[in-house]
Amino acid sequence: MKSKHTLIVDAHLDLATNAMTLNRDLTLPVQAIREKEIELGWDDYQDRGKGTVALPELRDGNVALVFTTIISRVDQIGKPLKTMSLPGWHSPAQAYANGQAQLAWYRAVEELGEMVQIYDLGSLDRHLDHWQQYEDQKVPVGYILALEGADSIVDLDYLHRYYEQGLRSIGLSHYGPGRYAAGTHSDGSGLTQLGRELLREMNQLDILLDLTHLTDKGFYEALEIFEGLVLASHQNCRTLVPGERQFTDDQIRLVIERGGVLGGALDTWMLHPGFHMNKDHPKDLGINLEKLVDHFDHICQIAGNSLHIGFGSDLDGLFGLEQTPYDMDTIADIQKFSTILESRGYSESDIENIFHKNWIRLVTRAWS
16 A cells, blocks of 8 residues: 655666566565565675565655666676676667566566556656545556666667657666766766767657766766756765766756756765765764755755755665665655655745655656
8 A cells, every 4th residue: 555645756766677687576565575585595786685665665655656767788898897787788789678678577567557657748647646546555656767878779760669668768878888978987988979869869759868877078968969858867966975976066057957857866875975885884974864955955055946856766776775874774765854854944845846746847848
């Protein structure tokens, strides 16, 4: 049963990666998944036995709508990057086929009544009405399909194939080099020629451009070419936590000027300067949910309002409790932000903006 708390939109989850790469049955509760992985003795990923996201907890937290990804990389070397445990495929065709396998999982859970795809204003309105009307029933979680890294778009014809399948948000890059743009840890490089062509073609469709993971150079290049609406699905502030993965104040201003929204990420290395993965513990460093509100505060000061922030938790981004604020157990605990924000001076309307209204306004504008 879903919660009666404030409705939430989360703009970044990697549900298919968890289901298909990590072999998690996300229809089960989080605790059942943890216990199964511990029982099996799995240790291939750092978050085994410590995951925080599953469909029952999304309902418990009243997370009605998520942007959820297909991640399928091309890497001629075919080795996992040091910062990512996901290998790259040796060709775009392989990457596309793997992406289609992830899409098939979304379709399968739709048939089970666990999720429903949101791709236009009609499907959005129907879902939100359904979610609010049937509070005491197991309502499907709505999802907007997104690409995190565009490598699996074989050519421009495949962009339109993906669009017909409901794709509504594209991030050109992920980690390292990419076919369309350089990503995190590739600073100094920007868009490729393919990336420029893709952005021009995206201008013909109502697809959002996700600026997350672009290098600084790629960020500015993309904004010069792309004419549509933008978001940063899981992106915090470089002023508070140094590093090229975060946005500078100038980048934040440009997203705001374009009417975009930035989703606050809950990965602890994005919340605390110098956090060492697999070494530091969030509680030892005092990393709690309040740390994300520091980033919200910073963006609100730049914007002069609360209209450009929301949640993009990334809570299933190949990390678990070992890299999550210590006062959080599952994604349902995003509801705790209501009390935290109120204590920090945010009004009821501000909290509604952050919890869901900003994201809903953005997609409504994109699809109108």
